Amino acid sequence: LAKTTQPISMDSYEGQEVNITCSHNNIATNDYITWYQQFPSQGPRFIIQGYKTKVTNEVASLFIPADRKSSTLSLPRVSLSDTAVYYCLVGGAGNNRKLIWGLGTSLAVNP
């Protein structure tokens, strides 16, 4: 199963764009790349997922290069409420719905 590597923590300020990069060198052909967000005392919540190139929704963008060995979650103009832990995951498609979760990136947004 593909393992991911992402920074343990990041700091930012309100209004800035935040980019969190994740590496997944042994991603499989069928694997999707997915990001979840977790607030304290809550379960993780799906943010965005993609397979290749760029995906954008109302809260974030996901950039995936052609080799798919890494991906970057981009949060535009963060606010204090974006302070959370962000998890990068690969897999979950096909017959194996199993996802390997790491420790995530703890993002602190400062005023």
Next chain:
Amino acid sequence: DAGVIQSPRHEVTEMGQEVTLRCKPISGHDYLFWYRQTMMRGLELLIYFNNNVPIDDSGMPEDRFSAKMPNASFSTLKIQPSEPRDSAVYFCASSFNSGGPLSYNEQFFGPGTRLTVL
């Protein structure tokens, strides 16, 4: 829909006691996952079911842990006997296979059960 429902939200017990955690997945979802989260190890998948059948239990730490899914709307995770190192937050999540074999299924998490074993 109320989302994934877990009970109890908090459980404090003594070492050696049996603990049963309960989960009601979102109606219509055909996958159910049990996770454990600690500061040291992060979020770990314990077991997951598809159409009430256990598919992968390789994450279950030892024989003290067992999980069942008697029907599509209910699952339990049991620890017997419990130990202090089992203290963690236990999450249940569910998802729906909306497409073909290569489709991705977003997981919806419950609020978790915070277990403390003294």
